Amino acid sequence: MALVAGVDSSTQSCKVVIRDAETGTLVRSGRAAHPDGTEVDPQAWWEALRSAVEQAGGLDDVAAVAVGGQQHGMVCLDESGEVVRPALLWNDTRSAGAADELVEELGGGETGRRAWAEAVGSVPVASFTVTKLRWLARHEPENAARVAAVCLPHDWLTWRLGGAAGLDALRTDRGDASGTGYWSPATGEYRTDLLERALGRVVAVPTVLGPAEVAGRLPGGAVLGPGTGDNAAAALGVGAVAGDVVVSIGTSGTVFSVAEAPAADPSGAVAGFADATGRFLPLVCTLNAARVLDAAAAMLGVGLDELAKLALAAPAGADGLVMVPYLEGERTPNLPLATGAVHGLTLRTSTPGHLARAAVEGMLCALADGLDALLAQGATVNRIILVGGGARSEAVRRIAPEVFGCPVLVPEPGEYVADGAARQAAWVVQGGAQPPTWSAGRSEEYAGSAVPRIREQYARARDLILDRPAAS
Ligand SMILES: Nc1ncnc2c1ncn2[C@@H]1O[C@H](COP(=O)(O)OP(=O)(O)O)[C@@H](O)[C@H]1O
Numbered sequence: 001m002a003l004v005a006g007v008d009s010s011t012q013s014c015k016v017v018i019r020d021a022e023t024g025t026l027v028r029s030g031r032a033a034h035p036d037g038t039e040v041d042p043q044a045w046w047e048a049l050r051s052a053v054e055q056a057g058g059l060d061d062v063a064a065v066a067v068g069g070q071q072h073g074m075v076c077l078d079e080s081g082e083v084v085r086p087a088l089l090w091n092d093t094r095s096a097g098a099a100d101e102l103v104e105e106l107g108g109g110e111t112g113r114r115a116w117a118e119a120v121g122s123v124p125v126a127s128f129t130v131t132k133l134r135w136l137a138r139h140e141p142e143n144a145a146r147v148a149a150v151c152l153p154h155d156w157l158t159w160r161l162g163g164a165a166g167l168d169a170l171r172t173d174r175g176d177a178s179g180t181g182y183w184s185p186a187t188g189e190y191r192t193d194l195l196e197r198a199l200g201r202v203v204a205v206p207t208v209l210g211p212a213e214v215a216g217r218l219p220g221g222a223v224l225g226p227g228t229g230d231n232a233a234a235a236l237g238v239g240a241v242a243g244d245v246v247v248s249i250g251t252s253g254t255v256f257s258v259a260e261a262p263a264a265d266p267s268g269a270v271a272g273f274a275d276a277t278g279r280f281l282p283l284v285c286t287l288n289a290a291r292v293l294d295a296a297a298a299m300l301g302v303g304l305d306e307l308a309k310l311a312l313a314a315p316a317g318a319d320g321l322v323m324v325p326y327l328e329g330e331r332t333p334n335l336p337l338a339t340g341a342v343h344g345l346t347l348r349t350s351t352p353g354h355l356a357r358a359a360v361e362g363m364l365c366a367l368a369d370g371l372d373a374l375l376a377q378g379a380t381v382n383r384i385i386l387v388g389g390g391a392r393s394e395a396v397r398r399i400a401p402e403v404f405g406c407p408v409l410v411p412e413p414g415e416y417v418a419d420g421a422a423r424q425a426a427w428v429v430q431g432g433a434q435p436p437t438w439s440a441g442r443s444e445e446y447a448g449s450a451v452p453r454i455r456e457q458y459a460r461a462r463d464l465i466l467d468r469p470a471a472s
């Protein structure tokens with residue numbers, strides 16, 4: 001039995017699954033936490049990966065490994081391959097001003113946004129690597145001058161697994177490259193002019209591999225797959241096909257589908273990413289998802305299961321109590337300085353159940369806005385597949401159909417990013433034009449009628465959002 005390993009190096013943790021390459025049967029798994037914060041020393045990811053691998057029984061008997069990782073994070077390396085400064089993650093909003101500058105420089109407003117969308121499929125916001133490079137050039141010129149190569153979290157981990165043999169050995173894939181802001185999914189080429197515009201000069205970037213190309217080898221001989229961004233890996237993990245919309249509730253909330261043609265949304269709501277199979281992955285991302293539930297549970301002094309019970313015991317629409325969950329600012333809509341808010345407090349709605357319900361509904365409404373944006377770009381939705389840590393919440397599963405207005409399918413709890421990476425690893429070993437077919441696990445369908453007032457009252461509150469007060 002040949003084994004393959006898939007890694008999910010996501011925002012909050014690293015997960016490793018080891019599966020049978022032919023059938024996809026889960027054999028072993030492990031996980032380890034990542035540090036908090038939006039600026040992280042990549043060495044912490046390496047240590048978490050080692051610890052998760054050890055918990056999963058090691059990699060000595062696997063034929064191939066692939067890494068899925070949080071997208072966009074800026075990992076800068078110097079001439080000798082040392083990390084120049086801690087990585088700025090996708091949810092670090094300090095480069096919001098740099099994003100505005102870059103849009104301005106390509107014509108500003110609608111013209112600038114359209115120019116970026118046409119060049120790289122997406123309008124840069126603070127999450128994108130290109131804006132982080134501009135921030136570095138402006139705010140840390142000494143560090144910027146030391147940068148010899150820039151790569152992403154999954155690229156760096158793949159490179160380390162392969163022995164880190166010089167900057168020329170850096171590899172990435174289409175999926176993750178498409179989140180940099182200096183690689184075009186439409187042409188499959190780097191836009192070194194945009195990289196230079198951001199940083200002031202061109203530095204080394206990873207070679208972009210095809211979906212099942214070999215990225216290197218572990219010292220023990222196992223083959224390394226190209227890996228990909230965590231959302232593209234999740235699409236592969238759930239086996240998303242045309243008509244599927246995946247809603248992932250992790251640290252980020254994402255809504256995406258697999259498409260045959262690249263997207264270029266000048267409004268900036270939909271990012272026109274590439275996927276991990278040679279296709280495309282139009283995607284909407286919110287900054288506030290599972291942690292909204294964590295925050296609500298902390299406010300109420302309860303655990304996540306109790307939060308779900310409270311939310312489900314409260315009436316749909318929480319009698320008008322609305323939470324706008326912009327706790328870390330927001331990316332879609334692009335409001336990096338926004339704060340969250342609770343509207344509609346009355347004596348009647350001042351209960352733990354109402355607050356719990358408002359948190360779940362608010363988080364889902366932000367994602368439903370994302371679904372609208374995706375549909376406006378031509379996506380079709382035959383079914384919604386709910387994944388990510390937040391999908392473990394019974395309240396999320398039951399309230400989602402009321403907010404999205406259609407049934408949702410919840411695959412059995414699992415690590416779909418790591419699974420997608422494992423499936424890619426199996427593809428690299430087996431070859432062929434398509435990834436291996438693994439039998440899908442059980443899914444549960446959650447049905448329920450739409451409750452339009454949930455989104456109507458949310459939309460009114462969302463439009464009243466205020467900026468963060470200046471730090472004292
Ligand atoms: N039963 C649950 N109910 C609600 N949220 C949950 C539950 N289990 C896990 N989570 C949340 O899922 C999040 C982690 O999800 P995950 O998809 O692993 O995130 P990431 O990939 O961003 O690291 C955490 O914020 C955690 O609180």
Ligand SMILES: O=C(CO)[C@@H](O)[C@H](O)COP(=O)(O)O
Binds near residue numbers: 090179251
């Ligand atoms: O920035 C995006 C997508 O564009 C995020 O989805 C990151 O890829 C982080 O994912 P999680 O760690 O929340 O899964």
